[in-house]
Amino acid sequence: MKLIDQNLINKKMGGRIALNKTFNVIFLIATSLALIVLAILLYRIFTQGFSHLSWDFFQSFASRRPANAGIKAALVGSLWIMAVTIPISLLLGVGTALYLEEYARKNRFTTFIQTNISNLAGVPSIVFGLLGLTLFVREFGLGRSILAGGLTMALLILPVIVVASQEAIRSVPKHLREASLGMGATKWQTIFRIVLPTAIPGILTGSILAFSRAIGETAPLLVVGAFAYVNYLPQNLMSTFTVMPIQIYNWASRPQPAFQDVAAAGIIVLFIFLIVMNSVAVLIRNKFSKRY
Amino acid sequence: MATSNSQTVRDLIKKNKEKRSLLNGVEKAVPIILLLTAIVSILTTFGIVFTLLFETITFFTRVPILDFFTQRDWYPFYGEPSYGIIALISGTLLVTVIAVIVAVPVGLASAIFLSEYASERTRRIIKPILEVLAGIPTIVYGFFALTFVTPVLQSLVPGLGFFNALSPGIVVGIMIVPMIASLSEDAMSSVPNSMREGALAMGATKFEVSMKVVLPAAVSGIMASIVLAISRAIGETMIVTLAGGATPKLTFDPTESIQTMTAYIVQVSSGDAGYGTTVYYSIYAVGMTLFVFTLMMNLLAQYITKRFREEY
Amino acid sequence: MEVKTVIKERSENAEKVDTNKNIVYRTDNLNLWYGKDQALKNIDLDIYENEVTAIIGPSGCGKSTYIKTLNRMVELIPIVKTSGKILYRGKNIFDKSYRVEELRTQVGMVFQKPNPFPKSIYENVAYGPKIHGIRDKKIIDEVVERSLRGAAIWDEVKDRLKENAYGLSGGQQQRLCIARCLAIEPDVILMDEPTSALDPISTLKIEELVQELKQKYSIVIVTHNMQQAARISDRTAFFLNGEVVEYTNTNKLFSNPSDKRTEDYITGRFG
């Protein structure tokens, strides 16, 4: 009457367990693969660029002589761009996410917005460059300014921030909202005092990753009109500027081999920037992830 | 003391109630303000479409739309130019397909490892490192493809050109691995533990649980991550510009040099083409094609998420 | 006017025990649907001042739904539809003009799972006064202390008011939630299985607390623990499949239920 042959089961057990072990190793190798690539990449860049990395490198502007070339203008330019991009993309992104998650009813219009956002997330960055050029540089008359560049970048990463924020807002436990509403708090009070503070770690981790993408973007700013050579620091939002990736691209395409090392040094700086930002994201995530 | 204060609190609240009109105003204004921010995303899309559309139309007044889609060659710079987008599309697809072949198995395997096998600690260390990989500027990847991957491949694959679709394809694949790994891992982690327990309690191995329970349950999230990664691969610019060559060509041979749609846009927008020339307008037509491509990919992603979503 | 006559009529039919007590809540032919599923059917139920009213019944019978209707929290679920009336202090809470924030200020709620905010202990309790526009630091300090004392947790937390509330044990968190609720000095407190996630000792503490609080507040408590209902409540309603099967004096319900189903339930025949 027994349909299940326990002997058969036992016989097969060994093979299944071995299969599991094998795949454990395969999966581990696959994961390491990406890490190995990262390691090779880092190794190559560091060995090439490290010698050029000195205090002077941060203190000098670009120069036709590799030994004098520094990243000052590009570094500060990148910071300025981020100073525009971060608040604007956060405000718009979190606002949109709040609207979609907290206020919008499920209807055609919100589905449309949602579709639209995920579609924007896939639009190639260079297309955003074309948009920024037409809209901000030309139509709004902002010229090739930090403001125009920062706004373009803000639009570029906006969809990513919206999606990350939605995710974070959605994962705020319902019972916290209920607790607040249950005390007679209004909807906005609940959102502002409970939902947002609780969602902030999630919003920030998602957003910081988006910001680090913005820091590394070359193509859209090339189109919007970042300069390749700038030997002064920006003074206000209407100043002209350059950013690190463009500076690096410029160096890398110089004929003098020494500039290749300068480019590598520039990449290291960009990397450090990236890693600092990512670490902040990780810290925030780890610090708050256990809560509630 | 206490009682007197008790009065105070209730009364205070009552009193504040009466001047709550401000709060009511805020309550009414906030959704409108937030709606406005949400509309920015729509405006952005309209902005993109209009930016592309006008120039695209100009382009099509000079080059018949039929030629654009049916000619096999993309030679915009010669005496008798030919604008057959298929050549650029084939370059794009070739790179994308290679990237997907690299990224999907590696990305999924990493996702499974992180979500099902790795300890919490390992996951907490590895995931952020993978994310660094996703944030590396693409020009860095581009030089990496050119100066490292291509030479390595040349020693492995005889007859591999200096520029080819293979090397940037692989590197684009590596670039999108973290995206697939991270998003799929999220999807898999959100499969309730109770399901894993159910299978494990029947004597299933981790591998069986991963393949037969977790993967199918997370399939919509995984598919969405893949489609997203694909649209990122389609839109990738600098890597293919640097390592793919600049020869548009209708080919499916990965050892040949190609050009993608994005690389063409970069070539022209940082190049020599005169303002107002047909070549200049052609980048908008190509941009439009790209936009339509990503739009289709996204609609596909949405369809997939809906279609394959497992209810649990 | 209409309201008053209704009240009179009903009082005559009701048990004669407590007619001299004030009615806080009067539920009048309440029906509630989640989409197409009816979760509450023709509920008529009066809740009296300074009493503990227990609601018991098997899982899914509508206890939580009912209690969440009393402060209109149930409306957070968009598919919910209601008919009938709930009069709180004589006013229909479903009236268009009734402001739900006001209702919820007067009617506090304690949930099944302790749900403190991810803030400091102090901030948790101060939250209510603050959102209601009280800014004066002195008053708030006093309110916090008094509420924590009121919830019998002051001594345990007074030295770590600035610490995160999630460092507290489950039972302490639940008392903190009660304190948070007391801080705005509500009129009624609704409790949905407040001890079901707690250990025996914490449970005991909260039961004692409830007994004390009823001097000043009217309390409605949902519980699946019949002994608990018997121990702490003055009046008990037995729900089954969205209906009130029996609603009467607690002693009577447990010693001499008038409905067979009540008897089956309290003797553990099901649930």
Add this chain to the structure above:
Amino acid sequence: MEVKTVIKERSENAEKVDTNKNIVYRTDNLNLWYGKDQALKNIDLDIYENEVTAIIGPSGCGKSTYIKTLNRMVELIPIVKTSGKILYRGKNIFDKSYRVEELRTQVGMVFQKPNPFPKSIYENVAYGPKIHGIRDKKIIDEVVERSLRGAAIWDEVKDRLKENAYGLSGGQQQRLCIARCLAIEPDVILMDEPTSALDPISTLKIEELVQELKQKYSIVIVTHNMQQAARISDRTAFFLNGEVVEYTNTNKLFSNPSDKRTEDYITGRFG
């Protein structure tokens, strides 16, 4: 050898009722820690063949932890550490050489919340046989039918085997999970509060099912419903704070507990 002497010694101390029954599980001085918190303390407990063993106790006393140790599911939580022995059919399941997949094939488990896979009803039941390498479609078809019959759900689902399991009601899902568990013909079935999320009627069905299943299987069931334990089990263990306070014949435990704490608990003094 050592094992046997232990068994003898113990049997002498134990109630004399069932010494002639076979022991399926012998727990020997089991201790378990979550990190630094000890959740189980010196547990000694024998589980007998073709009996229903109930485990009761207040929330957090370690019931789930214990039952999950029996099939080593508890090890999925990385911080868990154990000491002591659990002998299943005479072999220590903590032995290095003991394959946990094998253990879990013999020992089925049903969880508190029904957890069918997001697949068709048929696939849910076929899952076990399939992963264990049974390919023959005919056999699987038969296994599926028999298991569903065994779990008393066949009639309700036979016409929609291809439909997704999530279309079933909670009670049906739980019976489906039992069917899934029966499909690999285990020796023991562990159940962790299998009815606590269910309505009274489904609960009744499952209780009846358990009574039937004990003809063929040995069953360990955790429940917080004391009446349920009294109704369906042969033997009951009362857990408190990670310890076994009392373990004896169910009738005896409920009618004449030998420990004051047991009495307090079963009379609803706490929990």
Add this chain to the structure above:
Amino acid sequence: AACGNGDDSGSTPEQQNTEQAEENGNTEGEGEGSDDLAQLEGEVGIDGSSTVGPIMEAVSEEFGAAAPNVKAPIGISGTGGGFKRFVVGETDMSNASREIKDEEAQQAEENGIEYTELEVAFDGISVVVNQENDWIEQLTIDELKTMWIEDGTATKWSDVNPEWPEEEISFYSPGTDSGTYDYFNEVVLEDEPVAKAATLSEDDNVLVKGVQGDKNAIGFFGYSYYLENKDSLKVVPIVNEAGEAVEPTAESIESGDYNPLSRPLYVYVNNASVKDKEQVYQYLKFMLENAGDLAEEVGYVRLPEDKYNEGMETIEGLR
């Protein structure tokens, strides 16, 4: 100041001069008002060719030392991209590696932009082969054309000259949208399509690498890229109009012996800007005074001195 180019066989006197001037916080030893420059303010909008870019960056670098309050950033949107901005008046100057095209000139006219063309340096397009290539001694323009056009007649070296090996030629060329390609196209290919087998890249360093690693390679690119890699590449002398085979060197390019592959690099200036903006005028002046030295320093070839003087006169004429 440390001179970065260790391989520079010695700085020209002018260069030393420049460096000294830098140390003194001063510009060239021109007698005229360095104080004026120091007080000068404003912005000079420059964009255009990435080929000309490095020269202008050097100019801006030096000019910036003399006139710290003038902002003269350099964009490298490409010759076409630069003109796109120039013809609508967004920029004051546009760098170009070719002459302005009719379409662009027309746009400028429509927008009322008047401009002047200045030459700043020479670039000698260098034709190179792999170092192991021992068969090529020189090439004529016709031979180049036979090889490079896509008409199927020459795919192997032996198709060009039967004495050469029977191996496929691999071609390396700058991107088809670059000024360098454009010039090559005009002079050598005469507007016929380039060989489809050609490998194209926007980055000349990539072409250098390609030719270095491929025995059958032939490629062409800007003089500076050859100069920096002359030890690892073999440059091909090109038979000029006078019938002599000439290698690209600073002298042969400057003197015009290296023809027809040497080409001038241009800067277009907006006449109105010169007139209205003091800083633009000063910048141009500074540029014309120093362009020769700076161009050499970044790997290009200076123009004969009177070309610069000519330019200076034109500029003065616009004031």
